[in-house]
Amino acid sequence: MLLNLQDVEIAYGRIKVLWGISLCVGEGEIVSLVGANGAGKSTLIKGIMGIVPLRKGCINFLGHDISKKHPWERAKMGIAYIPEGGRVFPDLTVEDNLKLIASLCKNELNVRKRLDMIYSLFPVLRERLNQKAGTLSGGERQMLAIGRALMSKPKLLLVDEVSMGLMPKLVSSVFETLKALKDSGISMLLTEQNVSEALAISDRGYVLENGRITLSGNSEELLENEQVKTSFLGI
Amino acid sequence: MTFGYILSICTFASIYAILILGLNILTGYTKQVSLGHAAFFAIGAYTQALLVTKAGLTFWSALPLSIALSMTIGVIMGLPSLRVSDDFLVLTTIGLNFIVMGITEYFDFFGGAMGIIGITMPTLWGRPLSTSGYFAITALFLMLALCVSYLFSRTWGRLAMEATGEDEEAAQSLGINTALYKIYAFALSSTFTGLAGVLWAHSIGSVFPRNFSFEMSVLFLSMLVFGGLGTIRGAIFGAFFLYLLPECFRFIENYRMLVYGALLTMIVILQPNGMLGRGGLLDRCFSKLTKKKAENQGIL
Numbered sequence: 223m224l225l226n227l228q229d230v231e232i233a234y235g236r237i238k239v240l241w242g243i244s245l246c247v248g249e250g251e252i253v254s255l256v257g258a259n260g261a262g263k264s265t266l267i268k269g270i271m272g273i274v275p276l277r278k279g280c281i282n283f284l285g286h287d288i289s290k291k292h293p294w295e296r297a298k299m300g301i302a303y304i305p306e307g308g309r310v311f312p313d314l315t316v317e318d319n320l321k322l323i324a325s326l327c328k329n330e331l332n333v334r335k336r337l338d339m340i341y342s343l344f345p346v347l348r349e350r351l352n353q354k355a356g357t358l359s360g361g362e363r364q365m366l367a368i369g370r371a372l373m374s375k376p377k378l379l380l381v382d383e384v385s386m387g388l389m390p391k392l393v394s395s396v397f398e399t400l401k402a403l404k405d406s407g408i409s410m411l412l413t414e415q416n417v418s419e420a421l422a423i424s425d426r427g428y429v430l431e432n433g434r435i436t437l438s439g440n441s442e443e444l445l446e447n448e449q450v451k452t453s454f455l456g457i
Numbered sequence: 458m459t460f461g462y463i464l465s466i467c468t469f470a471s472i473y474a475i476l477i478l479g480l481n482i483l484t485g486y487t488k489q490v491s492l493g494h495a496a497f498f499a500i501g502a503y504t505q506a507l508l509v510t511k512a513g514l515t516f517w518s519a520l521p522l523s524i525a526l527s528m529t530i531g532v533i534m535g536l537p538s539l540r541v542s543d544d545f546l547v548l549t550t551i552g553l554n555f556i557v558m559g560i561t562e563y564f565d566f567f568g569g570a571m572g573i574i575g576i577t578m579p580t581l582w583g584r585p586l587s588t589s590g591y592f593a594i595t596a597l598f599l600m601l602a603l604c605v606s607y608l609f610s611r612t613w614g615r616l617a618m619e620a621t622g623e624d625e626e627a628a629q630s631l632g633i634n635t636a637l638y639k640i641y642a643f644a645l646s647s648t649f650t651g652l653a654g655v656l657w658a659h660s661i662g663s664v665f666p667r668n669f670s671f672e673m674s675v676l677f678l679s680m681l682v683f684g685g686l687g688t689i690r691g692a693i694f695g696a697f698f699l700y701l702l703p704e705c706f707r708f709i710e711n712y713r714m715l716v717y718g719a720l721l722t723m724i725v726i727l728q729p730n731g732m733l734g735r736g737g738l739l740d741r742c743f744s745k746l747t748k749k750k751a752e753n754q755g756i757l
Contacts, residue, residue: 268626271629271630272629272630273626273629273630292629292634292636293626293629293630294629294631294632294633294634294635297629297630297631297632298632302630302631303630303631305626305627305630309624309626309627310627311619311620311623311624311627311628312623313619313623313687314616314619314620314623318616321613321616322613322616322617322620322631322633323631323632370631371631374631374632
């Protein structure tokens with residue numbers, strides 16, 4: 223198993239957000255985490271990245287317990303995070319946004335190669351190279367955020383609400399990209415409110431309700447599930 | 458205005474420029490606002506004053522010690538920045554300013570309110586420096602500070618600091634050790650500021666607690682914001698302009714805080730990036746000029 227969560231509990235101060243979460247992501251798998259607003263999806267993703275501390279439980283990544291590690295250490299181990307809304311650095315140029323991460327692997331030649339890879343994936347970023355990231359449109363920002371996460375050659379990509387605020391056409395193109403990344407061997411854990419689209423590209427899924435996992439299974443099974451249909455798909 | 462007077466004004470302006478370059482690294486790059494930089498200024502100046510007058514060291518042998526102490530306190534001050542940020546960090550830095558002022562005022566070791574006097578001009582090749590000689594030294598240090606700032610601004614370190622300042626969580630998740638860079642910024646900044654303090658102590662010949670009051674910290678931040686946060690040219694311009702303003706218009710002296718306050722308010726509203734920051738008034742003028750030049754030469 224690439225990522226394994228055991229009985230994870232997270233709280234903000236005295237307010238408990240997540241109870242006894244256990245889940246896993248295998249090599250080359252896309253796993254979806256679906257749930258309503260406030261179910262704790264983003265919190266769980268932040269907990270895995272290390273931005274929010276765990277109250278209880280442990281996180282295993284590639285066989286190492288990472289629950290006590292700093293976020294930057296986890297990033298160096300191969301976890302990348304695409305935050306909600308992209309959160310690119312608005313005052314830095316597009317290229318600086320990308321190079322920032324590349325700086326950690328030092329090798330100039332590798333950096334160039336990675337940059338070329340990102341630009342071929344998102345040609346629009348090449349056009350905007352020296353523009354400040356703050357001047358990009360929402361869709362372009364999202365692409366930059368994905369590109370930025372890929373710069374570090376991650377093994378696991380945590381994707382938080384990548385479709386939020388994008389127009390439907392862009393949403394499907396972003397999902398296409400994620401699928402292509404999966405085929406290149408990157409595992410993913412995504413949170414989505416766009417349940418049908420998310421489950422369509424993923425292998426398995428977990429349903430999160432009020433801080434607990436209430437349902438899990440293969441994507442096809444979940445899409446057929448009565449509970450999922452009524453609460454998320456509106457069928 | 459005599460030549461000597463102009464020289465000493467230029468010396469002081471250069472010293473402030475070094476300090477503002479240091480403040481720029483902390484507040485301009487990592488966006489950690491310091492309203493207590495007069496404390497690091499004081500630590501540099503007082504350490505130098507004590508080492509020179511009481512321990513009998515020369516300017517050159519005391520200089521690295523004073524800067525090192527200033528940097529050490531800077532690193533220690535950086536530690537709370539890992540727990541508190543934004544407004545609370547500002548309050549912490551203000552606190553440091555008052556603590557340093559209080560200590561220097563209260564303890565006889567630091568001369569109390571009477572300060573430390575008799576800090577002589579440094580000697581070079583056995584002869585004490587003249588005003589112009591000291592100006593040359595200060596100008597050299599300013600050049601050095603400029604070079605270091607410029608070289609640093611081209612490194613990954615600056616990018617990492619800016620990322621930390623803009624969005625700490627996002628920076629962390631990308632593998633940037635934000636804690637390290639925050640402290641690094643404090644260390645670099647207090648090193649520059651300590652150097653400014655040392656130079657200042659020798660050029661004025663005495664240090665008093667009131668020289669390092671909270672008002673000075675406000676002035677420093679005003680200089681940086683006026684010139685343009687996060688830019689080297691802005692830091693230099695702000696330091697020179699706001700220092701020379703009351704020197705040129707003596708009547709402003711008594712209303713200095715009023716003028717600075719008004720200027721700062723106006724800058725924040727009208728020129729949020731500062732006069733020389735991106736899109737600032739002077740920045741636009743310059744880019745127009747260079748554009749015209751380029752047109753004349755047929756480049757554009």
